[in-house]
Amino acid sequence: MNAAATADARFAASARAFAALHAGPGAGTRVPNLHARIDTLTTAAGDLPVSVHDGRAGDAWVCSPRTTYADYAAEEGARYLPAWAAPLSLRLIASLGGSLQWSGIDHAVSINNWLLSTNLYPALALVDPAALLQEAVARWPRHTVWFRSLNAHDNADWLAALQAAGCHLVTSRQVYLYDDVDLRACRHGNLKADLALLRKTPLRHCRDQDVTDADYARIAELYALLYIGKHSRFNPVYDAQFLRLWHRAGLLTFEGFRSDDGRLACVLGLFRQGRTATAPIVGYDTAQPQKLALYRLATACAYRACLDNGWRLNFSAGAAGFKRLRGGVPAIEYSAVYARHLPRRTRTAVAALSTLTCRLGTPLLRRFGL
Numbered sequence: 001m002n003a004a005a006t007a008d009a010r011f012a013a014s015a016r017a018f019a020a021l022h023a024g025p026g027a028g029t030r031v032p033n034l035h036a037r038i039d040t041l042t043t044a045a046g047d048l049p050v051s052v053h054d055g056r057a058g059d060a061w062v063c064s065p066r067t068t069y070a071d072y073a074a075e076e077g078a079r080y081l082p083a084w085a086a087p088l089s090l091r092l093i094a095s096l097g098g099s100l101q102w103s104g105i106d107h108a109v110s111i112n113n114w115l116l117s118t119n120l121y122p123a124l125a126l127v128d129p130a131a132l133l134q135e136a137v138a139r140w141p142r143h144t145v146w147f148r149s150l151n152a153h154d155n156a157d158w159l160a161a162l163q164a165a166g167c168h169l170v171t172s173r174q175v176y177l178y179d180d181v182d183l184r185a186c187r188h189g190n191l192k193a194d195l196a197l198l199r200k201t202p203l204r205h206c207r208d209q210d211v212t213d214a215d216y217a218r219i220a221e222l223y224a225l226l227y228i229g230k231h232s233r234f235n236p237v238y239d240a241q242f243l244r245l246w247h248r249a250g251l252l253t254f255e256g257f258r259s260d261d262g263r264l265a266c267v268l269g270l271f272r273q274g275r276t277a278t279a280p281i282v283g284y285d286t287a288q289p290q291k292l293a294l295y296r297l298a299t300a301c302a303y304r305a306c307l308d309n310g311w312r313l314n315f316s317a318g319a320a321g322f323k324r325l326r327g328g329v330p331a332i333e334y335s336a337v338y339a340r341h342l343p344r345r346t347r348t349a350v351a352a353l354s355t356l357t358c359r360l361g362t363p364l365l366r367r368f369g370l
Contacts, residue, residue, distance in 0.1 A: 004123070007274030008045065011122045014273065015046035017249040018114060022049065029063070029115055030242045033233075036063045039139075041111060041132055045122035048132075051113040052140060055106040060236040062115055065146065065335075066106040068172065069353060072234040103349030104342070109136055109143040115236065116280040118175065118316045119149035120273040124157045130165040137341045144346065145338040151331040153177055154276070154314070162336035168350050169334045171357035173317040174365040176328030181307040191326040194300040195307075197293055203257035203265055211247065211254050216240040218264045219254065222283030226295075230286065231318070238281065243269070252281065255301040257294075259285075266294040268301040277306055278314045332362055 022029065022038040029036055035056045040047035053063045061068040100106060111132060112119050129147075136145045147167070150159050154177070163169065183192055198205075206215075217240040227235040246252040256267035265288060269281025279302045284294035299315075303326065306313045315323055317333070324330070339350040 003275070008123060008126065011273050012046035014251060015040075015048065017251055018049050019047050021245050021249060021251075022115075023047075030245065031060065031115060031236050031238060033058070033060045033237050034063050034115065035059055041135060043122075043127045043132070045126035048112045048122075048127075049114055050136075051108075051110045051115065052143065053106065053108045053110070055101075055104070055108075057101075058234075061232075061234045062117060062148075062236055063108070063110060063113065064106055065108050065144070066100045067234050069170075069357070070100055072232055075232050075234070100349060100353070104142075104346045105144055105339075105349050105353070107143045108146050109140045110146040110148055111136060113146075113148060114271070116271060116278070117235075118271075118278040118280065118314055120271070120276055120278060120314070121150070121155055121158055122273075124161060129158070129161045133165055133167075133338050137338075141341060144342065144350065147336040148172065149333060150336060151175060151177070151333045153329075153331045159334065159336065162338075165338070166340050167336035167338045168354035169358060170337055170350075170354050171332060171361045171365070172335050173333045174320070174330050175317050175333045176315045176320070176323035177331050178303075178306065178313040178315065178328060181303050181313060182327055183307075186325065186327045191300075191303060194296050194326070195304060197296055198300050198304060201257060201292075201297060203259060203292070203297070206254075206256045206258050206264060206267075208253045208255055213244070215254075215264060216244045216247070219243050219256075219267050219269070219281065219283065222264060222267050222285060223269075223281050224283070225286045226283045243281070254281070255305070257297055265292070266298040268298045270302060270305060272311065275310070276312045276314055277302070278316060280316075330366070332365065 019040050021027065023040050028038055037052040039050045039052060041050055051063045059067055061072045112121060133145055147162060152159060186192065220238060220240045220243055223238060228237060247254060252269045252271055254267060254269050256264045259265045266284035267281065268279055270277050271280055282298050284298055288294055302313060315328055337350050339347045
C-alpha cells in the first residue's frame with residue numbers, strides 16, 4: 001500500500017472510531033462545555049464527523065462561532081494586543097457579539113469537526129464539497145455550514161473548491177507549520193536545546209504504552225492548568241473519560257515525563273492523519289519551578305516524534321514567538337462558511353464577518369505575530 005492509500009485508510013479508520021464514540025444515540029461530544037449533537041456525512045474518505053450547535057451561549061469555541069469571534073477573541077485581544085490597538089479592537093469585538101447572536105450565525109453545523117482546536121482534512125479527491133454542502137443544507141436547513149481549520153499551505157484545493165461552491169472565508173487564527181522538523185532552520189539552536197533537554201532531564205520519561213488508567217485524570221488536570229487556567233475558559237474541557245476513550249480508540253497518543261512520586265509533570269497528546277500531526281493536548285504542572293522547563297519538555301516530545309517518523313507538524317496557534325524560534329512557519333487559518341440558504345440577516349452577518357476578519361483580523365495577526 002502506497003503512502004497516499006495508507007493515509008486514506010488511516011483517515012477512514014479514525015472517522016469510524018470517532019463515530020463509534022460520539023455519533024451514537026445519547027453519546028454527544030462527551031465534553032462538558034460543548035453542547036452539540038454529533039452526526040456524520042458519508043464520503044469516499046469515510047464518514048466525516050459533523051457537530052450541530054444550536055446557539056447555546058458560553059460553549060467552547062470549537063463548535064460555537066459566536067464564542068470564537070466574540071468571547072474568545074475579546075480575551076485574546078485583551079491579553080496580546082498593544083495598548084494603543086486594544087481599546088478600539090475590544091469595542092468592535094463587544095459589539096460583534098450581540099450582532100452575531102441576533103443574526104443566528106451560532107446555529108452552526110461544522111463539517112469535519114473532530115472537537116479539537118485543529119482539524120485535519122482528507123484528500124479532496126475523495127470528497128465533493130458541493131455535494132457535502134447540498135446534503136448539509138437539506139439535513140440542517142436552519143444552520144450555517146462551517147469548515148474550520150483550513151490554511152492555504154495545506155488546504156489550497158479545499159479553499160478553492162469551497163469558495164467556488166459559494167462559501168465565504170472567515171479568518172480564524174495564525175497557526176505554525178513545520179513541513180519538516182529541521183534542526184538547521186532554528187534560530188539560536190532552540191530546538192536543538194529542547195531535544196537535548198529530553199535526554200538530560202532528571203524526570204522519568206513516560207511513553208504512550210506506559211500510560212495507565214490512573215494517569216487520565218492527571219492528564220486532564222495538566223491540560224486544564226494550561227489551556228483553561230492560563231489561557232481561556234472557552235477552550236474545550238477534556239475530562240479523564242474523554243481522554244481515556246480517545247486514547248484507547250487510537251485517536252490520541254500520549255507522551256510525557258513523571259516526577260519522583262510517579263505522577264505526570266507534563267504531557268503531550270498527538271492527533272495524526274497521514275503524515276500530519278497536531279497537538280491538541282499539551283499540559284504541565286504550572287506550580288512547579290520554571291527551571292524544570294516542563295512546557296519545553298512537553299512540546300519537544302512533538303518535535304522529536306515528527307523528526308523520528310518523518311511527519312509534518314501543524315502546531316496550531318499560541319506561543320507564537322516560541323514556535324517561530326523553533327522553525328515554525330506562520331500561516332493564516334480560515335473557516336469557510338456557507339449561508340446562502342438562510343435569511344438575509346444571517347447572510348449579511350457572514351459576509352460582514354468575512355470582510356472584518358480578512359481585512360482587519362488578518363493584518364493584525366500578521367503584524368503582531370499572534
